[in-house]
Amino acid sequence: MSRWGLTIPLTGVPLARHQKIVAELEDLGYTDAWSAETNGTDAFTPLALASQWAPGLRLGPAIVPVYTRGPGLLAQQAATLAGLAPGRFVLGIGTSSPAIVQRWNGIPFTEPYQRVRDTLRFLRRALAGEKVTDEALNVKGFRLDNAPETPPKIALAALRPGMLRLAAREADAAITNWLSPTDVGQVRSEVGGEKELLARIFVCPTSNAEEARALGRWMIAAYLTVPAYAAFHEWLGRGDRLAAMNKAWSEGDRKEALAAVPDDVVDELIVHGSPEACRERIQEYVEAGLDTPILAVLPAERVDMLEAVRALAP
Incomplete structure (x- = not known):
């Protein structure tokens, strides 16, 4: 079986109410829990909690913007999660969007390809415990006090060929979203067969x-x-x-x-569709070449989110 991930927190369910369902995920067959960061819960707090609630799940943000934290702070938060979940944390980074970066955070959204590339290279060195000076990011002499024994893998959010190829060259995995099973092959052709390909899939389990x-x-x-x-x-x-x-x-x-x-x-x-139909559809993504589907369960009338998570388990 492929990996089978879930997006946390669930829409409409307060983070404080997630302990029971997150603790069940492994027994249900889920392998991963992935957060997101737009204008709600931050990306790292749910993962810190999940690291203690479900000690076998792989955890990661999909994704953390490279603009909204300084490079050093981003490395600190990644190192903290890597320490809470040794060998189980994957750092997902990406550009995010002009709305999130510029309109909501007042940070110029400039040169996204270069910013992602340079941040990725900085994080590789910083999370390995090196002292890093990086002129492109204007970082001088940064070193982590808590560099993890096992540096986390880094996954790069990518849509089109340029960023997908950067992920193939320099990251450990590529994260994408908003695609159909028939699109997976086109994306996979740019990433190659060696790197893990993850995708957030929006699932509305209603007939x-x-x-x-x-x-x-x-x-x-x-x-x-x-x-x-x-x-x-x-x-x-x-x-x-x-x-x-x-x-x-x-x-x-x-x-x-x-x-x-x-x-x-x-x-x-x-x-x-029905949970059974949804599972079959998700399996089409896997058969097309997706390594890790990350389910994002959408709310619907008469759909209990916690029961939906159980019904969509592999």
């Missing part, structure tokens, strides 16, 4: 297709109008089918943008 599609349209309009994701789906071949949505969104017509998202695009990118 009410219209409810799932309504939620999916809203998420697709919010995410895939971001320039990096728009370019990603242009590369994947969905540009024409998403053109009307992008046009309406750029003109400020949110209602029309939602209406312009085709049902077949939602069905490709959002896994929905």
Whole structure:
């Protein structure tokens, strides 16, 4: 069996209520718990708790932006998690987006490829215990006091060929999202067969297709109008089918943008249906070459999130 990951915290469930379900994950067949960081819970706190609640799970953030923490602080937090979960922590880093970095944190979103590359190289050295001076990042003489005995692996968030190839060359794994099973081969061809490929997969375990599609349209309009994701789906071949949505969104017509998202695009990118149907769909990703699906369970009417996690277990 492939790895089988879950996104924590679960939507709508306070972090303080996660101990019981996280402690069950290993027995349910999950191998991984991955956090995220947008405008809710930070990426590291849920993993610190999970490291104690479930001592066998592999843990990682998917992803931590490279802009919103200084390089030294990012290394400190990674070293702390690596100490709490020796050999089980993977550091997922990426550019994030202009909205998160610039609009919400007031940090210029400039030269994303170079920033990710330079931060990745800095973290390799810092987490190995070296004293690091890095002119590109304006870091002078940084050394960790608590460098982990086993430096964590580093996974790089990547969408298009340039970043995917950087992940293949210099990271231990690549993390992607917003793709269908039929897209996996195209992404895998850029990463190569040696590196682990992870993807966050949005799962709405309801047989009410219209409810799932309504939620999916809203998420697709919010995410895939971001320039990096728009370019990603242009590369994947969905540009024409998403053109009307992008046009309406750029003109400020949110209602029309939602209406312009085709049902077949939602069905490709959002896994929905009964838990059994969802598991089968996720398995299609694995058979196409995905090493680690990371389920992000979406809320739906009459769906209990904790029971959904149990029902979606492999």
